Amino acid sequence: METVTAVIFDLDGTLLNTLEDLAQSCNQALSLYNYPPRTIDEVRGFVGNGLGVLMEKALPQGKSNPHYTEALESLRDFYARNWKNTTRPYDGVLSLISTLNERGIKTGIVSNKPDAQVKELVALYFKGLIDLYAAVGEKERDGIRRKPAPDSVFSVMDVLGASAAHTVYVGDSDVDIITAKNAGIPCVSVCWGFRSRDFLLDHGATVFAEKPHDILGLVSSPESLALQTCAPLPYSDSSLEPKT
Numbered sequence: 001m002e003t004v005t006a007v008i009f010d011l012d013g014t015l016l017n018t019l020e021d022l023a024q025s026c027n028q029a030l031s032l033y034n035y036p037p038r039t040i041d042e043v044r045g046f047v048g049n050g051l052g053v054l055m056e057k058a059l060p061q062g063k064s065n066p067h068y069t070e071a072l073e074s075l076r077d078f079y080a081r082n083w084k085n086t087t088r089p090y091d092g093v094l095s096l097i098s099t100l101n102e103r104g105i106k107t108g109i110v111s112n113k114p115d116a117q118v119k120e121l122v123a124l125y126f127k128g129l130i131d132l133y134a135a136v137g138e139k140e141r142d143g144i145r146r147k148p149a150p151d152s153v154f155s156v157m158d159v160l161g162a163s164a165a166h167t168v169y170v171g172d173s174d175v176d177i178i179t180a181k182n183a184g185i186p187c188v189s190v191c192w193g194f195r196s197r198d199f200l201l202d203h204g205a206t207v208f209a210e211k212p213h214d215i216l217g218l219v220s221s222p223e224s225l226a227l228q229t230c231a232p233l234p235y236s237d238s239s240l241e242p243k244t
Contacts, residue, residue, distance in 0.1 A: 021084070029071050115139050
């Protein structure tokens, strides 16, 4: 990689601290069915793969629980109301994106959060910084597989007019590491998000940012972005089933 022309970010735990709103929504849904609430630390470990996985992990017996489908719909409803109660960009994030834009580096977002809420959050917090068309959430009903499949990363790269040879992915989870590998691009793992540095190391992270502006140094010195390649993960037709 000689130059970086595009940076694609994960959203939750990378650009925005959404944890409290997700936890509140999860616990409101659980309470409807008389299940005990989950702690912030528990929810921290459940997020990263969409609302469906969050509810699957929060409910006793997961998807085998007879209330799973109803509880998931309740979670969606509550989160649609709670998504901006306490959610805020991490310190330094807005400045980072502004500086990237000033340097001519294009920016986008890929999330497993529902697409409509991704666009609401981007319109609220990143207006004028990130184009709504370059911010993509879960769209499996349209045949775009969710992370760790690379589909949504490729779709944002198309919007940005970016190639894999000049694009970097930034995220806070193991899902993000695998997503970047499946897309054939380097991954920068952030240390301020929902997973610890040790967890990320254990799951294959090789390049870290301790604070948002560390990313500026990394994209300015592309040789520091060690790219580990791997065979793409297999995806069955079931991966196209609706999930959030």
